[in-house]
Amino acid sequence: MSKVYNLMFAGVGGQGSLLIAELTSIAAAHAGYDVKQTEVHGVSQRGGSVETHVRFGDKVYSPIVTPGEADAVIALEKLEALRFAHYLNPTAGVILVNTYEIVPGSVVNADKMYPYETIEYLRGKGLHVLTLPASQIARDLGDGRMANVVMIGALSTRIPIPDSSWQKALHLRLPARYLEGNLKAFAAGKQAVEAEIVSN
């Protein structure tokens, strides 16, 4: 059986991790792959952790990614990177982390307990961690909310989906008034990896 790609998108409700998972699914479908995606709805949309699984390949059965098998974990926030890092294939996968911290507002004294040292910790566990300041890159482009699209720009350098399919997905899914900014955000994320300004 040919390879099925496993992706796990992690973030905090409101960061748009669901949107970039969907953009990835649309891009994969446009590139001719079978694709499945699943996410948890319900109260999790109220500022909690959000996890979305995307799988694509010639033929995909389960929409669920099994821990230990993700080719890439895309984390829009550091604590969420830690929460879902065990999904990563520890030998062949890469975890892309936006170096951005959102201290849980619903936990008393969370700022004192937040795992600020997550990146070093995960590298210590032997995982391949790529960090990039996606929120900063997006803010520099005019809107911090585009950090999510910066992240899929970075992701695009790691999975076999052609640029034209990503462009198509962005055109199909985003409102016209946000398109130009997001195309730039996507390019910036991609460039960040190619120019190796990401931290390896």
Place this chain on the structure above:
Amino acid sequence: METNAKPKTETQPVRELLLANQAIARGAWEAGVTFAAGYPGTPSTEIIETLAKRYPETNPRWSTNEKVAFEEGMGAAIGGLRVLVTMKHVGLNVAADAFMVFPYSGTNGGFVFISADDPGMHSSQNEQDNRYYGRMGKVPILEPSDAQECRDFVIAAFDLSEQFSTPVMLRTTTRLAHHKGLVDVGPRREVSQREFVADAKRFSVPIYRKLHRPKVEERLEALRAYAETCSFNRVEHSDNAVGVITSGISYQYVKEVLPDAGVLRLGMTYPLPPEMLRDFCGRYQTVYVVEEGESFIEEYMLSLGINNIQGKALFGVIGEYSPGRLRQALNLGAAVPQPFTEDIMLLPRPPMFCVGCGHRTVFSALRQLKVTVAGDIGCYTMGALPPFEAEHTTFCMGASIGTAVGLERAGHDKVVAIIGDSTFIHAGIPPLIDAVYNGSKLTLVILDNSTTGMTGDQPHAATGYNALGQETHKLNLVAMCKATGVENITVVDTWQRKEVARALRKAVKYNGPSVVIAQGPCMQLPEMKRRGIPPYTVIEELCTQCDACFKVWCPAIKRTAANFPLIAGDECTSCTVCAQVCPTEAIVLAETAVVA
């Protein structure tokens, strides 16, 4: 990771990437549905939403509750229309009265209803395998395995319903309902309305019901014979010694974990095909029965005397299945990795009230009053959690009021029931009538946020809009409460924290039943997001670091390194509550905060 794999060509046609719930809506539209009704409930909500957004010719509506939706559907179906009714698993408890009698008369136009079960209880108070309802009501149950089948099965379900004159249950589970896949779609079939023939023997007089009782059994036997050959059930034989019998989303996990096993995929799980099951099991040494929920298929197989099967003892009845879970149960491959927790704090991130949510002031005040609070179903169940911890029971839709009345009887001198506007309309009105009728002195708080919040903001009767966004009569909640006999009714702006606290204090002291309606729209409503939102800010020179604003528990208020509060400008919703609690007026509108 393999990064240089060849990209596929782009010439293949792009099918629609649909959420399974959207595929169900699409199937209903293609099947020629002209009436659809439901009440929001995770994981079923997107079906009616999709019909409203994309397929208004199906005449979708949000009904006041699932029983009403089901009854409206029954009427439309015996009137000759094709009807879809949607609900989450517990919605069928509400609709059960109608559901249990409908099969006696049978339907005229096709009648299909969705029961969206929630194993894992992602957004529910219980796990409940509604296939037992199907068996109890003696109606066929279909279980699709992916988004494509959600569309296909819905279309076929209407033909099945009309062929056997029976309501048909289509059961989904959370992982099925909330996954997306590629779906081939087709055009809408225009189905002409069937003629309604008034027939008292069939539709009304109870003494004639006895005549229909044998017909229910005859239909069931006919359906059982149909199940042996119908296209919903599919056999994929192999030379392997292991066979698997499965249904629903679990089929996908089986294909991942046991790719070489023989598979009997049951798309119709009631009535089950005895010969097909016997024949399949006769070909394999060991047969695993993999079904999410209870041991519904397995129990039936045991009753047939088939004994080379292993099911729930291996895979369990609690929670969702997954490929990893099946692998572990079958001891295949390495152990599935667990989250990293060694030598690091994996902080939880539980859900919470949104920035600016109007429920906060109410729970702060209730916490101060130290009263017993019976809660209900909605975002406000979070009032039971830290930091508020001001809600002491949550059971089911509308239960707050009845529970409060009972707690009062049990010796709690003043009990508060708290319920949202949509839930009040759904199931809160009969218990309020009862509370007054039977002499309760409870205080009822209605959190009126002008929407059905937790399921993603659907309109209801007191919003003045229907599912299609058209203006309609707006139910008056004050008049409704007044009509039950409650005389002490106070309406407050939920963002005026002192007014909220005062109203609750007075209501609780009042010697008789009282109602406080805390009004303020949900911050997730598009009109609330669209309004001009001037953010607030902290003037550090005036701040004494008393931490009063932190005790509002607003996620937009962060702490700086120097221990000052910092309001995230792009998160603030301008609700003003933090500014109200600040004793030194250090929190002001950002636009007026002129730096000296």
